[in-house]
Amino acid sequence: MPAHLVRTRPQPHPTAGTAAVAVLHRAARPLMGQLGALTDRLTAELYAREPAYRTEIEADPAHVRAEIQRSLRHSVASLLDPALSRDAARACSARIGADRAARGFPLDAVSHAFRLGGALVWQALVDEVTLRHPEDAHLLVHLAVDVWNFVDEHCAHVADSYRRAERELAWRRENRRRLMIAALLDGATRIADLPDAATALDLPERGRYVVLIASGGGRATPRPTLPHGVRAVWHTAAGAERAIVGLADQEADQLAAALREFCQRAAPGTRIGLSPAVEGLAAVGGARRLAETALRICPADGGTVLLDEQLPAALVAAAPRLGRILTDRVLGPLLALPPADRTLLLDTLTAWLDCDGSAQRAAARLYCHRNTVLNRLRRCEQLTGRSLARPADLVELGLALHAHRLVQPDGPAGVATGPVPSSP
Numbered sequence: 001m002p003a004h005l006v007r008t009r010p011q012p013h014p015t016a017g018t019a020a021v022a023v024l025h026r027a028a029r030p031l032m033g034q035l036g037a038l039t040d041r042l043t044a045e046l047y048a049r050e051p052a053y054r055t056e057i058e059a060d061p062a063h064v065r066a067e068i069q070r071s072l073r074h075s076v077a078s079l080l081d082p083a084l085s086r087d088a089a090r091a092c093s094a095r096i097g098a099d100r101a102a103r104g105f106p107l108d109a110v111s112h113a114f115r116l117g118g119a120l121v122w123q124a125l126v127d128e129v130t131l132r133h134p135e136d137a138h139l140l141v142h143l144a145v146d147v148w149n150f151v152d153e154h155c156a157h158v159a160d161s162y163r164r165a166e167r168e169l170a171w172r173r174e175n176r177r178r179l180m181i182a183a184l185l186d187g188a189t190r191i192a193d194l195p196d197a198a199t200a201l202d203l204p205e206r207g208r209y210v211v212l213i214a215s216g217g218g219r220a221t222p223r224p225t226l227p228h229g230v231r232a233v234w235h236t237a238a239g240a241e242r243a244i245v246g247l248a249d250q251e252a253d254q255l256a257a258a259l260r261e262f263c264q265r266a267a268p269g270t271r272i273g274l275s276p277a278v279e280g281l282a283a284v285g286g287a288r289r290l291a292e293t294a295l296r297i298c299p300a301d302g303g304t305v306l307l308d309e310q311l312p313a314a315l316v317a318a319a320p321r322l323g324r325i326l327t328d329r330v331l332g333p334l335l336a337l338p339p340a341d342r343t344l345l346l347d348t349l350t351a352w353l354d355c356d357g358s359a360q361r362a363a364a365r366l367y368c369h370r371n372t373v374l375n376r377l378r379r380c381e382q383l384t385g386r387s388l389a390r391p392a393d394l395v396e397l398g399l400a401l402h403a404h405r406l407v408q409p410d411g412p413a414g415v416a417t418g419p420v421p422s423s424p
Contacts, residue, residue: 020139027128027140028079034124035076039069042120049116052109068117071096075121093154097161102169107162111155118151177201181235185211185242187285194281201233206280207246211287212259213295214241217269217302224262224272227254242291244284247277259304271298274306293317297406316403323403330400333383345383346401348376353398357388 031038043065046053057064074092077085100110122144130137180197183189189197198205214221221241226232231246245255259272273295275287294307296317307314316323327335334345348366352373355361359377363370377388386393 019136020142023129023133023136023139024125024143025080026133027125028076030128031076031121031124032073032080035069035072038072038120038124039065042068042072042117045116045120046113050109050112052105053113056103056105067096071117072121075117079121079125090157093158094161097158098165101162101165107159107166110162111159114155114158115151118148118154122147177233178235181233181244182237184244184281184284185235185288187288189281189285191282198281201244203231203233203244203246203281208248208277208279209281209284209287210245210247210252210255210277211275211284211291212243212245212272213288213291214243214270214272215239215295216267217271217300219267219269221270222266224259227251227258230255240295242288244281252277256304256306263302263304266302268302269300270302271295271300272304273298274304276308290314297402312399313402313406316399317406320403320406323399323406326396326400327403330384330386330396331404333385334380335404337383345376345380346404348373349380349397350401352377352388353394353401 043057043061046064046068047057048054053064071092074085074089078089097110101107126137126140129140177200180189180200183193184197194205197203203209212224214224216222216239221239223234223241223243226245230251232243235242247255256274259274263270263272273291273293275291275294278284278287290307293314294305294310297310297313298305316326335342337345348362351362351365352359355365359370359373363373366373381387384397386397388394388397
């Protein structure tokens with residue numbers, strides 16, 4: 001919208017002198033009494049030529065007309081006494097630029113409106129001089145370049161104000177978005193605010209979601225690559241990347257496969273925890289806590305843990321004090337062995353459980369004979385007082401092994417991958 005057209009008194013062409021300035025002032029004074037007619041003309045021209053303003057005029061004609069008239073008044077006042085009117089004109093321009101940015105008006109439309117206003121006022125000046133003092137019309141030629149230079153400078157000033165406001169608004173929107181995502185992940189969003197959050201984040205309020213948390217192991221954490229079409233909103237906190245991921249039934253397997261492939265390509269130590277699926281944005285906070293549990297049981301050297309696939313380990317991870325008690329009670333005598341013996345027996349027991357109780361497969365994994373595995377397992381039974389043939393004892397041993405791996409300095413203990421001594 002046009003505001004003051006010049007910020008300081010135009011400097012006339014050197015040959016024009018004070019006579020040209022006097023002509024400008026004499027022509028500008030009557031325009032103050034013609035502001036109503038000028039406002040009507042500019043409003044009609046904007047309605048005809050600028051779709052954005054047409055919509056605004058149809059919605060609130062009184063507001064638009066008042067803004068146009070206020071701007072034209074500052075424009076003419078700047079021609080008459082720029083020293084006195086300059087600050088008020090600049091303030092008016094800043095308000096208009098910020099207001100138009102907030103309303104989402106295209107900057108091109110705002111700039112065009114200012115130029116239309118400049119052309120309108122200039123034509124009114126020319127008409128006034130040629131009608132009342134035609135003998136002075138030639139002097140306006142000396143002022144034209146200077147006046148339009150100031151119009152250009154003024155348009156640049158308004159554009160700067162618009163862009164500053166636009167940047168601030170964008171920052172506020174992004175900050176509001178970050179706060180909304182953080183509140184959902186923390187489970188702090190009020191039920192009454194869920195519809196607004198869903199709209200702002202473009203997520204269905206009653207959709208199906210998982211939460212993933214990725215950690216770079218002390219390094220900068222890259223955001224995992226998700227399958228095409230999977231919708232996610234991200235939040236960075238405490239050196240980790242957290243995401244609320246919209247999920248359809250057919251996308252669950254794709255997501256898991258993509259995350260595992262990402263961890264294989266990423267730097268060592270990149271870890272990802274993935275929660276079970278939950279229904280609705282209101283349940284995202286609980287899913288975030290489950291994703292944190294999944295991350296805690298993820299191997300220290302990297303990988304992806306889907307909590308649905310590691311529920312026994314998740315149980316002991318969710319109650320670390322109970323896990324320590326279970327470890328001491330079930331594995332205490334075994335853990336009291338010298339380090340070499342302790343590692344040998346723990347690796348053998350872990351391999352046997354991972355191989356579904358097959359001594360033959362465990363032996364192949366451990367590079368030893370099947371009988372060696374059986375001998376070590378009998379020793380584990382003797383030390384722990386648990387029988388591998390009794391289901392309840394197997395549950396205790398499996399949970400105790402999970403708890404023991406979680407409290408190790410280097411994270412979950414892995415199964416030996418190279419040759420180990422074959423002694424029982």
